[in-house]
Amino acid sequence: MAADSLRTWRFRTTGVVLEVHDLPLACCAVETTSAFASRPDLFEEVTVPIANAIRVLLVSGTVTDRLLPAVMEAARGLGPDVKVVSFGSCANTGGPYWDSYSVTKGIDQFLPVARYVPGCAPPPEALVSALLDLVGQSS
Amino acid sequence: MTRLSDVVLQSVSGELGPDAAVVVAAEDWLAALSSVKRAGAIFFDFLTGVDSGTEFIQLVAHVATPEGTERLTLVTQLTSSVVDSATGIYPGANWHERETAEMFGVVFAGHPRLDPLLLGVDFVGHPLRKDFALAARATRPWPGLASDAEAAPLRSGGRRRVPPAGVPATWEVPNAD
Numbered sequence: 097m098a099a100d101s102l103r104t105w106r107f108r109t110t111g112v113v114l115e116v117h118d119l120p121l122a123c124c125a126v127e128t129t130s131a132f133a134s135r136p137d138l139f140e141e142v143t144v145p146i147a148n149a150i151r152v153l154l155v156s157g158t159v160t161d162r163l164l165p166a167v168m169e170a171a172r173g174l175g176p177d178v179k180v181v182s183f184g185s186c187a188n189t190g191g192p193y194w195d196s197y198s199v200t201k202g203i204d205q206f207l208p209v210a211r212y213v214p215g216c217a218p219p220p221e222a223l224v225s226a227l228l229d230l231v232g233q234s235s
Numbered sequence: 236m237t238r239l240s241d242v243v244l245q246s247v248s249g250e251l252g253p254d255a256a257v258v259v260a261a262e263d264w265l266a267a268l269s270s271v272k273r274a275g276a277i278f279f280d281f282l283t284g285v286d287s288g289t290e291f292i293q294l295v296a297h298v299a300t301p302e303g304t305e306r307l308t309l310v311t312q313l314t315s316s317v318v319d320s321a322t323g324i325y326p327g328a329n330w331h332e333r334e335t336a337e338m339f340g341v342v343f344a345g346h347p348r349l350d351p352l353l354l355g356v357d358f359v360g361h362p363l364r365k366d367f368a369l370a371a372r373a374t375r376p377w378p379g380l381a382s383d384a385e386a387a388p389l390r391s392g393g394r395r396r397v398p399p400a401g402v403p404a405t406w407e408v409p410n411a412d
Contacts, residue, residue, distance in 0.1 A: 194371055
């Protein structure tokens, strides 16, 4: 999965611009998509890279061992400074699939995670809070 | 109209099990599938395995007439880990047999390409078998308890710790205390 094939959103808040690459793997996608759609004041979809933006890889949903290489490729494609946001219990720890033979037990075993968003699923507002927190602002 | 189950019972020895499943001997597996297909069950729905704790796996296949007016479940208890592939009768069995092979360790002789379908090529074991150890359960307690207080009574009293389901009794299970 190439990073440029992910839907990408510009998240603009006071003085800071984030380039958020959405990597939704399961039902958490309903919540992240809702966040993008419900806050047009913050999110705008973009198709070209944003100059001087902080790049964010938003991993949400269940990461399986078979899919892990694609997630890693997406992260590599965004460069060494990419901030990973792990959204939801599955991406955080494996969640309800904590004992599964096929589920990766937390993306942080393979990628440094900048912000964890707990919940199964977290509400859309939790994504906004996490992104604001990432840039040192409160929601 | 002859029922599909009657067709099987006339062509091979078998018995009508619960839920209109016909149970046939392992050596009659392909003959049974072949006879119901000739009788009109040209729609192959699925094939999978069942591990009931017996030495070898059970196979289950479900077929139907294209109109859906008749459906039939065929069951067989294998007597070895090898069985002839049904792909010569139902090409649609191809992926189902690949999945049953990787998940249950059944070898389908004559299958055109018995590679893993869902698991990686380096995956060790057959995860839907009862004897497949779920490593996560052996290394940490079930995380679903609401609080430590709820978990505490389970650990007290000096009772022998019973390994969770999916963990062999011979494995050492660390105490969560």
